[in-house]
Amino acid sequence: MTPTATGFAPTTTPLHTHTGPAIEITGRMGPRYDEILTPEAVAFLAELHHRFSGRRHDRLADRMRTRYEIGNGRDPKFRDDTAHIREDAEWQVAGAGPGLEDRRVEITGPTDPKMTINALNSGAKVWLADQEDATSPTWKNVIEGQLSLFDAIRGRLTFTSPASETAPGKEYRVTAERTPTIVMRPRGWHLVEKHIRYTDRAGRDFAASGSLVDFGLYFFHNAKQLIANGRGPYFYIAKLESSEEARLWDEIFTFSEEYVGIPHGTIRATVLIETLPAAFEMEEILFELRDHIAGLNAGRWDYIFSMIKNYRGRGARFVLPDRSQVTMTVPFMRAYTELLVKTCHKRGAFAIGGMSAFIPNRRDPEVTERAFEKVAADKKREAGDGFDGTWVAHPDLIPVAQAEFDAVLGDRPNQVDRQRPEVDVQAEQLLDVHIGLPITAEGVHGNVSVAVRYIEAWLRGLGAVAIDNLMEDAATAEISRSQVWQWIHQDRETEDGTRITREYVEGLLARVLGEVDRFEGDRFDDAAEVFREVALRDEFPAFLTLTAYAKHLVDAD
Template identity: 60%
Template structure:
């Protein structure tokens, strides 16, 4: 091992993943791109401070020529990515990997990011499971003795989502500083699996999360070019779909496609992170930017319609796939009536996406694959996609992207309590190593938890009121936290005490952390406070127990420091 690199933790399978050659490859990527990454993160902080001062995102004058030039297109779809009408997402846990491969979906988004808790054992296990899945060597036997094997004749194309640029890998230290989590997840997968994927008729494909502008996409493109040179892969072998899940990226969709054009596989409407980004960007801007209960925020809201339709337009104008948002419902055999109602809602949502021109969409559970497929089959028929369908009828309208004034709905006491409960329950599971968890029949991940805690913070800051006329204060939220805390399940290995402390820090304190995953990692994971746990995730569909400060924002502190 190079003496510049220090590994500070151990996990089963580590010697198979962190070989000397793999670490040397990571080091070359680190040396080439770490300074640029840090510059991009500094630019993010400056933009957040500018939004706090009253700026709003807009289409860039400097890149107008890219948008006006109608001649350029992205590369044609790569092998295995021509037909993407159903994509299933999930963490790269061994059993869930097998379930995804058996699901009947066209694509599996193997998630190292929002659906994965970054405990070291998970980071390593994800890479081990990817290697085994790609080589058709993956099996699993549960503690109860149930055996899981891949039985599907046709398995989904694998697309890996690495961690975002903002996340460090604290267990791999280079010259005394942590390596980029993005480069670790990307680098290990492409190093170990690119040749095998190509030999099997596919390739190393990725979903790129949390990108905020075209320069961050350019950085990824530079990474791809260098990785292909180092691994002697033809340029363009690596392909990437970018999640448009930040408000700034929504104003640079064509520029993002342009930067990645030789490596582009399209764009995805990352609806939950997009809502989180809207709240985060405009949380200090008063009631005009305050949104109703999370449960009332549907894709039919005007600002969300503008976002998705403009995404389809941008993609198809450039020959790129447009992939729709997540259906997070978890079917339950215990409540067939509720399941039937939810499946009807999922079918309507996916039919709307297919009708709008999307080429495919996401589901979080194998039980939704058929519903999504039927909706897209009805529109696509035997065609693999809708790339030939232009949406030039859609206006490119920046004002529509940020106009929240016509969003229907209200803030309710139930919505406030739900946000607090989901935030705490999710973080408790996340601290134990579970990044995707079913709570009240919905699959929650880091993105949905971010919405929950950010809404609570924003409602307190703006002294918003619930529909019963009561102002949302920190004291009111603290009382709900205390009330919920007395009713949470208690079992060996639970981390509710820490989850409640973390929720208070990220939702109820005066400062607003940019990401709960950053705060959680720095507080509980970076110092090696990782606990081995066994047993099921303690979630329940039982009702939760029933039960003004002036906030100073972290971006304000950054401006003062500058």
């Protein structure tokens, strides 16, 4: 029997009830799925969708209008209608909740049992439990990720690796005395959950919102237990594009707190500033979420993707060179991060830096040493700029990153009190993409190779993928395919004078398929088709994951 729900679950706070809207679970029910998809939890999802799904669609329509306007020559700017918010020096945000006072090193990763245990044993201050870009949203990953978190929060998560012919399975468990504070990242507003259907009062049937499903199930089951553990229900909010989207999340938080009977402001969010429109509304986003927000994060890979996406048709001056050359020190990235730190500290919020995704290569110590030097330099720059913490993707990077933040912070948990009055970022600086470096044949090939290899793994249910000594997630594939699309449509050439055409890229695609190690059950042919759909056609899909999820992502039995 599949769970369904209408109306409200019982709650300690009396709320108005209604009839009509319903949630239906159409996905296969696996072991223990009923512990997550309880009637009460499903009823909560129904109520979230009844109250907020229509406004989600409105905000997605706003995004389309913004992209259309930028594409037609209207650059984003700091808003005149919200100037009073930026000019009011008095208001401050809620700031850190319990367990979030010191965030100097945060580890990121998906929520499968083994990765959950590794993260909780890592020694990081915070774990970004990622149901978004580091998770391929198969039904199994979505629900079993919730189970991993459910068990971990209650101190009972274990994992046994499969046994082989020569060795028994190995058991993994959480052994750290102090585990990182969990900050869970639900899927962005654009993604749906096709295994859950929502029927509104008018009888219209929709796929459920991935955001509301991920947030709702985690919050409903774990909020009170997290509070009892001395922490709280904390969330990373991805891919926001406006303060109106932030206001929607704030109202969801307020409603949810009331629904389960916990104090207003218990939820803490950290918003990733990883879209170009959001960079122009940082203060407004903080203001709308001021009762619930702890800080902002510089989501740098998605930010580069957003820049390409919005300016992909605006001419040669908005074309970026090889992905490897778009570093944090190029003009538009430098302006964006400087503004983020100043804005956060002005309002009492944490500023969290970007990802270092290197995976130590134990067979090549020299490669690892050089990479560690680059990571240390990156984290030294962030700590010196005023960031309060940073991200890493591998436990071995934690000491490297922490040493640089320790050198600046000392015994202080953060440097929120450090203001940046010398920073004065203008709109044109956020749009200064001039780098002055060429596109190389190696860069084009690298983009095709990384995108295809990542998409192939994603279609098999892997969202965090080791590629060329880096832990990659969907953002890298998005940058890679977007650059290829833009180079083709802007009639660009490589450094040696070769035009980047569809035919040229098709040749590279064939080359990549010949270079990879094929295996039984691989999805490389499907990955190549997804790549063609998102990089080689006239249309530009807003997210490759939308195309891949709708047409190609199939749960294995």
